[in-house]
Amino acid sequence: MRKIIFFCALTLPLSWSKPSKTSFQLIQEINSRQTSWKAGLNSLKNIKSRLGFLGLHPDSDYKIATKHHKIDQTSIPETFDARDKWPECKDFIGNIRDQGACGSCWAFASTEVMSDRLCIVTNGETKFEFSPENLLTCCEICRYNCVGGYTAQAWNFLINEGIVSGGDYNSSEGCQPYSESAFKNGVVPKCVKTCQNNNYDVKYNDDKHYGDSFYTLETNVSQIQVEIMTNGPVMATFNVFEDFVYYQDGVFNQRNYVAFWSIFLFLGVYYHVSGEMIARHVVKVIGWGTENGVPYWLIANSWGTWWGKLEGFVKIRQETNECAIEQEMAAGEVHIGNKKSTTG
Numbered sequence: 001m002r003k004i005i006f007f008c009a010l011t012l013p014l015s016w017s018k019p020s021k022t023s024f025q026l027i028q029e030i031n032s033r034q035t036s037w038k039a040g041l042n043s044l045k046n047i048k049s050r051l052g053f054l055g056l057h058p059d060s061d062y063k064i065a066t067k068h069h070k071i072d073q074t075s076i077p078e079t080f081d082a083r084d085k086w087p088e089c090k091d092f093i094g095n096i097r098d099q100g101a102c103g104s105c106w107a108f109a110s111t112e113v114m115s116d117r118l119c120i121v122t123n124g125e126t127k128f129e130f131s132p133e134n135l136l137t138c139c140e141i142c143r144y145n146c147v148g149g150y151t152a153q154a155w156n157f158l159i160n161e162g163i164v165s166g167g168d169y170n171s172s173e174g175c176q177p178y179s180e181s182a183f184k185n186g187v188v189p190k191c192v193k194t195c196q197n198n199n200y201d202v203k204y205n206d207d208k209h210y211g212d213s214f215y216t217l218e219t220n221v222s223q224i225q226v227e228i229m230t231n232g233p234v235m236a237t238f239n240v241f242e243d244f245v246y247y248q249d250g251v252f253n254q255r256n257y258v259a260f261w262s263i264f265l266f267l268g269v270y271y272h273v274s275g276e277m278i279a280r281h282v283v284k285v286i287g288w289g290t291e292n293g294v295p296y297w298l299i300a301n302s303w304g305t306w307w308g309k310l311e312g313f314v315k316i317r318q319e320t321n322e323c324a325i326e327q328e329m330a331a332g333e334v335h336i337g338n339k340k341s342t343t344g
């Protein structure tokens with residue numbers, strides 16, 4: 001049985017304060033090795049406050065179903081982008097969120113996948129942005145303060161308790177937008193069971209939406225692809241190494257011209273080159289493709305659009321279980337309407 005237990009990046013170990021290599025040396029090393037991606041200093045704000053203790057909260061008795069698809073290999077395209085498959089939900093699927101100073105990637109990846117999937121399953125009728133704030137603050141067993149959490153618990157919370165809507169920090173969107181306390185200070189505020197936005201006139205309990213199921217996927221590229229093509233984006237956990245922090249884009253100068261015409265054509269496939277493992281992280285996978293012969297997963301990170309040079313997206317090498325990314329992919333079903341599921 002596999003457990004879905006992880007803590008969020010950026011939780012950096014003590015060695016971070018005395019790295020064997022300076023950032024500059026690491027960046028130089030990566031760039032001199034002619035990899036498929038380019039490193040640089042990202043203006044990652046709050047980096048200090050994202051530091052924290054990395055530990056585990058094992059939950060060994062918990063059983064999670066694994067979904068199995070019948071695979072017709074010929075139906076799987078070379079390139080796939082969920083924004084193109086479901087243009088009516090493009091704004092949700094392509095929305096890069098920002099967890100700020102809190103290690104709440106688990107809450108962001110979970111609610112992003114929930115929002116996308118509710119939109120997809122209702123053919124774009126229900127544009128409901130699930131609130132990471134509500135999940136973070138009210139699901140105490142889901143997390144340990146701002147230093148990480150469990151996605152299986154997050155989906156259980158969706159199934160049993162429901163989650164209200166809520167946009168980003170300062171967005172004034174939804175019932176519970178992301179708080180300043182979590183965003184700026186990395187402190188989880190108290191759970192409140194009322195809406196925290198004067199511009200939003202739905203009552204807290206009426207705003208809740210629920211889930212029907214949660215499942216993991218096999219460590220198998222085709223299985224993951226068919227799940228994404230059929231039901232929408234999925235969550236992926238992976239090991240963050242020091243070099244990931246410096247991910248920027250591709251090694252080709254023409255990228256700037258390409259990016260000018262279309263953000264879908266951006267270059268730069270990440271794989272681990274150098275540096276220590278510093279944390280586990282959860283992100284949202286929205287598609288795949290191949291760049292200069294290197295297959296990759298197309299991923300939406302939750303460190304804001306200013307992380308890297310691809311507007312907050314990253315491509316991670318596919319097929320090689322890079323940084324264990326193919327090992328713990330997971331997703332679930334969101335219940336249509338705002339009533340609790342009777343089967344959940």
Ligand SMILES: *[C@@H]1O[C@H](CO)[C@@H](O)[C@H](O)[C@H]1NC(C)=O
Nearest residue numbers: 098100169170171180183184
């Ligand atoms: C958020 O809004 C407050 C109040 O309007 C403002 O002072 C602050 O700069 C904003 N922060 C960000 C990151 O946009």
Ligand SMILES: *[C@@H]1O[C@H](CO)[C@@H](O)[C@H](O)[C@H]1NC(C)=O
Nearest residue numbers: 069070071219220221222223
């Ligand atoms: C992935 O799963 C499919 C269908 O279950 C199977 O045919 C294929 O051999 C698997 N691939 C690998 C690499 O195990």
